[in-house]
Amino acid sequence: MAYDSKAGSDWTDDELDVIVADYFSMLGQELARHPYVKSHHNAAVAGAIGRSRGSIEFKYQNISAVLHELGLPWIFGYKPAVNFQNALFDAIDRHLTGNRDEAYRQAPTRVLHVAEPQSVFVPMPQAEDPPSKRSAGLERLVRxxxxxxxxxxxxxxxxxxxxxxxxxxxxxxxxxxxxxxxxxxxxxxxxxxxxxxxxxxxxxxxxxxxxxxxxxxxxxxxxxxxxxxxxxxxxxxxxxxxxxxxxxxxxxxxxxxxxxxxxxxxxxxxxxxxxxxxx
Known part of the structure; x- marks a missing residue:
């Protein structure tokens, strides 16, 4: 079933709160190495807010982009997409303010091992030229x-x-x-x-x-x-x-x-x- 009745309209605060909470739920499971099914989460969000699967997928990617700027882990399956509405910053702010452990997530308690030590070494990333400029809302959130x-x-x-x-x-x-x-x-x-x-x-x-x-x-x-x-x-x-x-x-x-x-x-x-x- 397609949920496209709201196509082209801005997401409301309530809708953003639902998808942000769902994203962090998936992220928590991923960091804990617990299996989960992304499509099931997408369907649940669609049923709750009446948005299409594609719209929800893109919003997940928007959330990844914001978490990337915050230096937080993000879900690998949702590559950051930076074309987002400013209201998303407020939704993530509300979630992190109410769930401070999400912003201060600890490293895994077990010691990590690699079979081949050299496999973890990667080149230093290149600086952006010119550096990208953050929007005022994103800059406030990062601060x-x-x-x-x-x-x-x-x-x-x-x-x-x-x-x-x-x-x-x-x-x-x-x-x-x-x-x-x-x-x-x-x-x-x-x-x-x-x-x-x-x-x-x-x-x-x-x-x-x-x-x-x-x-x-x-x-x-x-x-x-x-x-x-x-x-x-x-x-x-x-x-x-x-x-x-x-x-x-x-x-x-x-x-x-x-x-x-x-x-x-x-x-x-x-x-x-x-x-x-x-x-």
């Missing part, structure tokens, strides 16, 4: 649910990403017949605390040190991230050894791209805060 601040304060996400990289580094050296070096890898941020300017001490097969700073996100590769003053300084002082491992899509299919100093050659470094003291 409210700042992905940079959220990921920075998500300790479990950070620890999960570091554990993931630690396992990859150990397996990489074992695969290269350097089990002796694999045993010497140190989780510096866990053993000594933050402040060293890197998280993991690893090695090249030659024995050369690698100082790895891990930045983890559940969102896409282009999600921005924080670097501390110490991290930037150590990257400059130890540019021969320091590397950034940017882990992304961690809750779904983790991938890593790397950045080597000088950081300013690959990253745009924008000051976000200042240390203040009485004059």
């Amino acid at each position: 409210k649910f700042d992905p940079v601040e959220r990921d920075f304060r998500n300790r479990e996400l950070g620890k999960g990403g570091e554990q993931f990289v630690l396992d990859i580094e150990r397996q990489r050296l074992i695969d290269q017949d350097r089990s002796d070096l694999a045993r010497k890898i140190r989780w510096v941020s866990m053993e000594d605390g933050d402040g060293a300017g890197y998280d993991i001490l690893s090695f090249e097969p030659t024995g050369t040190e690698m100082l790895i700073e891990v930045k983890t996100a559940n969102g896409a590769a282009k999600t921005p991230f924080f670097l501390t003053r110490t991290e930037v300084e150590v990257a400059e002082e130890r540019k021969d050894a320091w590397q950034l491992y940017r882990v992304h899509r961690f809750a779904q299919t983790p991938q890593i791209f790397t950045v080597n100093p000088p950081l300013a050659a690959a990253l745009r470094l924008d000051p976000e805060s200042w240390r203040a003291a009485i004059r």
Whole structure:
């Protein structure tokens, strides 16, 4: 049965609330690795609001596009489509405000493993030229649910990403017949605390040190991230050894791209805060 009586009309707030809630229901099942059938969800939404299957599919893609901008996981089967009405921002705002855990979704509790460590490494994404400009509504939503601040304060996400990289580094050296070096890898941020300017001490097969700073996100590769003053300084002082491992899509299919100093050659470094003291 086709539901097309509302074709061409803007979605109402009630309709948007229904589809946003349904999208997050599917996303939760996907992240938990629970099976679900997208067509069943589509049919249920169609029955509830009287929209066509195609219209609902496209709105799911709109939601993916907004979550992509928020640095949140999105459903792989619904590739982001950016031509959306502004009312969708308010609907997602309402949902995330009422369900804060959706905005601060934790990384999987189990340790992730890969059969071939090198398979998770991907090229660094290219910057847009010129950068795309967000609408005022989307910019407001991103400021409210700042992905940079959220990921920075998500300790479990950070620890999960570091554990993931630690396992990859150990397996990489074992695969290269350097089990002796694999045993010497140190989780510096866990053993000594933050402040060293890197998280993991690893090695090249030659024995050369690698100082790895891990930045983890559940969102896409282009999600921005924080670097501390110490991290930037150590990257400059130890540019021969320091590397950034940017882990992304961690809750779904983790991938890593790397950045080597000088950081300013690959990253745009924008000051976000200042240390203040009485004059």
